[in-house]
Amino acid sequence: MEGGEEVLVTPGEILGKESDIKAGRGAYVAPHNRTIYASLSGRRIFIHPSPHSPDQRPIVEVVGHKAHGAVPEPGSVVIARVTKVMARAASADIMCVGPKSVREKFTGTIRQQDVRATEIDKVDMHLSFRPGDIVRAVVLSLGDARAYYLTTARNELGVVSAESIAGGNMVPISWTEMQCPLTGQVEQRKVAKAC
Known part of the structure; x- marks a missing residue:
């Protein structure tokens, strides 16, 4: 569950259990089984909470390909x-x-x-x-x-x-x-x- 590895996910892919991680952008919790799924295609990343946060579960996010921001191209x-x-x-x-x-x-x-x-x-x-x-x-x-x-x-x-x-x-x-x-x-x- 380390954030350093590059993992690509697709919509509906299981990201983990709500008891271990929190759903961030690009992820959602299914109420019937408390499982977190990806809601879009992209890179899975984990954001670790600050040491002072009462909830120490990392947040899982899926960064879509369009979220890369602007990319330089010849002529720009x-x-x-x-x-x-x-x-x-x-x-x-x-x-x-x-x-x-x-x-x-x-x-x-x-x-x-x-x-x-x-x-x-x-x-x-x-x-x-x-x-x-x-x-x-x-x-x-x-x-x-x-x-x-x-x-x-x-x-x-x-x-x-x-x-x-x-x-x-x-x-x-x-x-x-x-x-x-x-x-x-x-x-x-x-x-x-x-x-």
Whole structure:
């Protein structure tokens, strides 16, 4: 009954007895035999109660396939948080696909050649992005097994929110610069044009 194993269930499948577990989303108790059944197809998960809860039975839920949230696809606009900047690429965690937030972890890579449309050979990744920056990008392709390839090579794509070294929310002052309102210090970025 461990939650670590991936178990797929279908409607009507027995999940356990009400004396051992509680029914959560995607599950129901049959009153005639106090047995818990799946009400939809999906992954069976167990949620363990807090140690302070008077009822120590785990809750069983069935997470349907549609409950995965948004999934990035080539051509979709995503919002991502930059996690690491290297010489030739930046890594980012995708947080939203269009207006929908993602429920699983998706990683994106912005390669040096995908930062902007012109003067690609002059792109300095460390002057375009910093860890913690929020960027608007478009999914180019599924990339490799670890990450989606993202591009910011359009005017409306790039950094939409950044925090300065002093901790202030930076304000864009050109398409390559943002300024800290607290210190007045200017930092280089690949800035997204406001839509």
